[in-house]
Amino acid sequence: MMASYHPLVKRLLDGEVSLAELPPELQAEGEEALRLVGAADRAPVALSPALEERVMTAVRSHAASPGNRAWRWLNTPREVELRLRVRPWTVWAGALAAAAGLALLLVGRPASGPGPGSEARGGTRDSVFVRFVLYAPGARRVAVAGTFNQWDRSAAPLVPAGTSGVWTTTLALPVGQHQYAFVVDGARWVVDPAAPAVDDGFGRRNSVVAVTAQGAQL
């Protein structure tokens, strides 16, 4: 259940913020999280010796099966010695041919860089999975709309994570910078409290997410 907590509540559990620093709407969730963590039983657990015996028996029987033995035989690396008799001129001819091929590849490659041919936002069109999370207790439906889905209020709905008021969804976004906002109950536009926000040109704010090949950065 830890994964469903609001990011600020996670920071509370990590000791980075105090309960008093949480916004009022997160106080109850923060208190509940602290209560749960405080109630955790940290006494060492003693396992029965019979359990270890049962586990090891199961492991040994699995390892001894014919299928596993065959797979291990196929998968075990072996040393292979290869002897070749070649004349020196054939080695040089091969090396020259390889060098010529490489040179042709490099010369024939189109130049890259800024200009009319460069249409990617951020250099590549690779997609990265980005998880959106909003704490919206009492909401009946939540969606995320932005530059990546033409601001369509119904294209990317979030699903509730249990009954904690946390809504979440995961989208594949192209590498680059995207603007977005959450739409609560189909009408209320809400910026992501965990992300930077910029002016949207209409007197409101849009959240910004930067998607890199390594993942999303808020």
Added chain:
Amino acid sequence: MRTIGLALTLVLGSTLTGALSAQDVRAQLDGRVSPEVQRAVRGIAADAAARGLPVDPLVQKAIEGAAKGVPADRVIAAVRTLAGRLGEAREAVRAGGVAAPSGDVVEGGADALNAGISPRQVSDLVRVSQPPQDPALTLRVAATLAALGVPPKQALELVQGMISAGRSPSDLLGLPGQVQAGVGRGATPAQAAAGLARAAGGTPPGRIPDWVPPGQRRPRNPHKP
């Protein structure tokens, strides 16, 4: 004869391109914006296309405004303002050495101007955004930093410093989030950006740092005669 043929091809080509753009605009706006907004945006987009400016950002801004329930007159005003910014941005990008910029770069320039970065600063940023950096990306990052409250000059110095230090485009993309995190820890946007700039241009190992703690003297370089 060849000259006439070439001229005809160019005229037909440009006419056809314009017609296709107009159709695309209509298709994208149909059912998404009110007839009033559609009429106005089609006019603004046609004018922008005739000037060689990207049309897609205008269409997207209109769709965004309509989706958010913004009144028609404000949507039209925002689209018109954006068209003006795109024109300014293209000139600034050209002044930065990119003769025929892509729509994405021009849009990035418009974002930067919108965030308070001057045309001259846009040109400077484009000039230093050599591969592997993408000027569209660097402009957007600088724009977001400025929108977060980092003074434009400082935002530019931070981005330029990162480029000079050989940082990757991904590193640049992460800057706004890092500034935001710094602000979350109690720093002002300027302080957070200054911290990142120091980290980007950090003293390499073995070098004597320029910074000297108050009340101390700068250590002598043992390798200097």
